[in-house]
Amino acid sequence: MEIVSINVGLPQTIMYQGKELVTGIYKYPVSSSLRVSKTQLDGDGQADLTLHGGTDKALCVYPEEHYAHWEQVLAQKLEAGTFGENLTVRGLLEDQVCIGDIYAIDDVIVQVSQPRQPCHKLAKRLDWGDAVLQVQETGYTGYYLRVLTEGVISKNAEVKLIVRDEAGVTVAYANQIKYHEKANIEAAQQIAAIQALSASWKQSFLKRLAELGA
Template identity: 70%
Template sequence: MQITSINVGLPQTIAYRGKELTTGIYKTPVSSSLFVSKIQIEGDGQADLTVHGGVDKAICVYPEEHYAYWETLRGYKLDVATFGENLTIRGLQEHEVRIGDTFAIDEVIVQVSQPRQPCHKLAKRMDWPEATLHVQDTGYTGYYFRVLQEGRISPQSELRLLARDEAGVTVAYANQIKYHDKNNIEGVKRVLGVEALSTSWKQSFRKRLAELEV
């Protein structure tokens, strides 16, 4: 496991197809150490706090390995942090990481809380209307860390696994149940059984379970 880039950026207003759009998806790699609080990395911010940020989504993570796929598909090289991620990481893809796994990044301790749900701003960032759906279909979503212990990190920081979640629900499995195997009651229950699952995903899956059990 290796952090290949730490990326931050404050919300900005851009023009997209004749309309103004305020978004925090544009992130820039940093070379210095930054303080990580319970809600974000120093110098970072989100435009719509109703769906982004907060304690369950303090740090957005995206696997570096996926970039080659998207670049081949789109036919051009993507900028660093195209997916709006705070951490670009090698060696920790969705099928390899479990919701609830905890990691140390130097003095900072983080925990996987949920898969990342791409929104329309990614599609606009890439100028590709189908981007959001394609990310969901491939499962190349990335995921979020909540921060259990604050501290400082730098691009030279090491990422170390501290503990694996006993429920064994990977980010990839949660994505499968969320987007593809929607009527799998046992699958929904299994995802809900992860204590570390974010509040918003718990609410969503409880609602689905209630509908399935009618």
């Protein structure tokens, strides 16, 4: 389990179909080590703080293993950071990582908080109208980390699992229930009960359960 690339970028204004769009999805690899706080890496930023950033989404992670698939779909070479992730990683796929898992990255301690939910800005960055749907369908979403202990992350850092969450709910399973098994009450209850789950995803599952009469 290792970091392939550390990527940061500040919000910028782009033109898309004749309209201005402010977005922080443009992240680019850096060669230096960077300090990470409870909310973000140094030199990084988000445009819409109602949906991005904050303690539950301090770091966005995306597995390098998915890039080959998307390069084939889009018929183009994609560099690390294309999916707006801060950390491009290897050996930490969605079906291997559980919500609530705690990892050490150098002296930084992080915890998996939720799957990454793709937004329309990814579609606009790549001029790829089906981006959100395809990311959801494949389950190649990536995920977010909250920072439990601040520190410095280096590009060559190893990622070590410290604690496996007792619920054992993988990011892949949470995605499956979120997008494909929307009437699965038992699974929704299990996910909503995970203490480490982000506030926004917990609220989403509780709302679904209320609508299902559970």
